[in-house]
Amino acid sequence: MSPVRRSPPGNLAPVSESTEPGSGESGAYRSSRFERSADGAWTAHRQEAAPAGRFDNLGLVEAEIEERPEPERRGRRRRPRVPRVWLQGGSTTQRWSWPLVGGALMGLGAGLLIATAASTLIGGTLGGWVGSIVLWVSMILPVVFAYSRSVPRGLLRFRAADLLFGLFLGLGLRVVSGWFAQAERGTAPWPALPTTNGGLSGVDWLADAVVPILVSPVVEEFFFRGFLLVALYTVFRRLTRLPSAAGAGAALISTGIFLLLHQFTGSLSGDASGAASIALFGLATGVLVLVTGRFWAALIAHVVFNGSYVALAVVGTLAGLNGGIVAA
Numbered sequence: 001m002s003p004v005r006r007s008p009p010g011n012l013a014p015v016s017e018s019t020e021p022g023s024g025e026s027g028a029y030r031s032s033r034f035e036r037s038a039d040g041a042w043t044a045h046r047q048e049a050a051p052a053g054r055f056d057n058l059g060l061v062e063a064e065i066e067e068r069p070e071p072e073r074r075g076r077r078r079r080p081r082v083p084r085v086w087l088q089g090g091s092t093t094q095r096w097s098w099p100l101v102g103g104a105l106m107g108l109g110a111g112l113l114i115a116t117a118a119s120t121l122i123g124g125t126l127g128g129w130v131g132s133i134v135l136w137v138s139m140i141l142p143v144v145f146a147y148s149r150s151v152p153r154g155l156l157r158f159r160a161a162d163l164l165f166g167l168f169l170g171l172g173l174r175v176v177s178g179w180f181a182q183a184e185r186g187t188a189p190w191p192a193l194p195t196t197n198g199g200l201s202g203v204d205w206l207a208d209a210v211v212p213i214l215v216s217p218v219v220e221e222f223f224f225r226g227f228l229l230v231a232l233y234t235v236f237r238r239l240t241r242l243p244s245a246a247g248a249g250a251a252l253i254s255t256g257i258f259l260l261l262h263q264f265t266g267s268l269s270g271d272a273s274g275a276a277s278i279a280l281f282g283l284a285t286g287v288l289v290l291v292t293g294r295f296w297a298a299l300i301a302h303v304v305f306n307g308s309y310v311a312l313a314v315v316g317t318l319a320g321l322n323g324g325i326v327a328a
Contacts, residue, residue, distance in 0.1 A: 085293040086152030086230060089237065095149045096231045104142035104228065105257070111138020112264055125207075135265070136215070139223035146227055155230060158296050165288060166300025173281050173301070174308040180273035191313040209310045217302035220258070224282065225289050225298045229254045233290065247290045255282035281305060 086093050115131035115138075122130055182188045193208045229250050236246035259279050268274040285298040 085154035087233070087243065087290070087293050089234070090153060092150045092153040093230070093234045096146060096152070096234045098235050100142070100146055101228070101231045101235060104146075104223075104231070107138050107142055108223075108257075108261075111135045112261070114138075116264070128207075132211075136219045139219050143222045143227045146231070152230055154293050155226065155295050157294055159292075159294065162292070162294055162297035163300060165292070165297040167304055169284060169288065169297070170301040170304025171308060173277070173284060173305050176280065177273070177277035180276045181271075184271060184273040190316040191309060192316040193310075193313045209314070212306040213303060213310055217299060217306055220261075221285070221295070221299040221302050224254050224258050225285055226295045228257065229286050229289055251283060251286040251290060254286055255279060258282040 084090050111134055115135040118134060119127040119131040121127070178188050232250035232253055233246050236249045237243055240246055259275065259282060262268050262278050263275070268278065281302075285301055288301070289295060289298050
């Protein structure tokens with residue numbers, strides 16, 4: 001490219017200016033600026049500019065562009081991840097399906113039939129023990145099989161609040177049970193244990209005190225609230241896609257089977273107040289597991305519920321009340 005000549009004002013000699021990027025030193029081009037001095041003479045001032053950058057097509061040079069620092073990105077606060085629980089589904093309840101529920105209910109039915117036959121054919125205390133053991137085994141086996149496949153996430157997690165929930169729920173349900181008995185009979189009977197020669201025998205104490213507090217709550221709660229309730233909720237949730245409907249169905253069905261079991265084993269003694277107490281207990285503990293997502297509060301409530309009855313019965317027996325009526 002040939003140099004471009006620019007005519008200065010007046011009669012000054014033209015000053016050449018190269019527009020080629022490669023001309024001059026270090027590849028920079030020169031630009032001229034004319035100024036008039038005090039005596040009236042024109043003077044040409046030359047200055048070097050930086051090489052053209054990415055804005056040379058706009059007539060600008062990169063040196064004239066003020067570089068603005070990029071604004072610092074504010075770090076986004078990550079919400080703390082809440083661990084998933086079995087109520088939300090997932091892989092830990094994937095194998096808890098309809099075949100598992102059906103097999104468990106069939107096993108429970110078979111256990112009831114065998115236990116009834118053993119109690120009838122053997123008879124006496126031995127027949128009762130054989131029937132109870134058979135029934136316990138029929139409830140334990142499905143639980144062991146289900147938990148060997150997978151443990152629902154968070155179900156067996158323990159929190160200090162579970163102890164308080166179970167304690168207050170068990171005591172509260174025991175008080176409500178007394179109100180049901182009072183409403184049905186007009187008076188509240190004081191419970192008592194069978195006696196031998198005016199005192200508690202070792203066999204009676206084991207059968208009527210230790211078993212209701214230590215054995216029955218563990219077996220029944222693991223089967224009904226730790227297994228059946230969770231399995232029913234899981235299959236209903238997959239079917240309906242509605243957690244509330246799944247929870248209601250699981251709580252009602254598990255409570256109904258819980259009530260039927262006590263009816264078949266003779267634990268209700270044929271009165272409406274006992275049936276109402278058992279139904280309320282099963283429903284309350286089922287809702288507790290569904291709300292908290294944890295199992296241990298229901299077990300503690302069952303231990304407290306049965307233990308409070310045994311404590312009242314021991315007091316009534318030692319005090320000589322023997323099932324006497326206590327005015328409400």
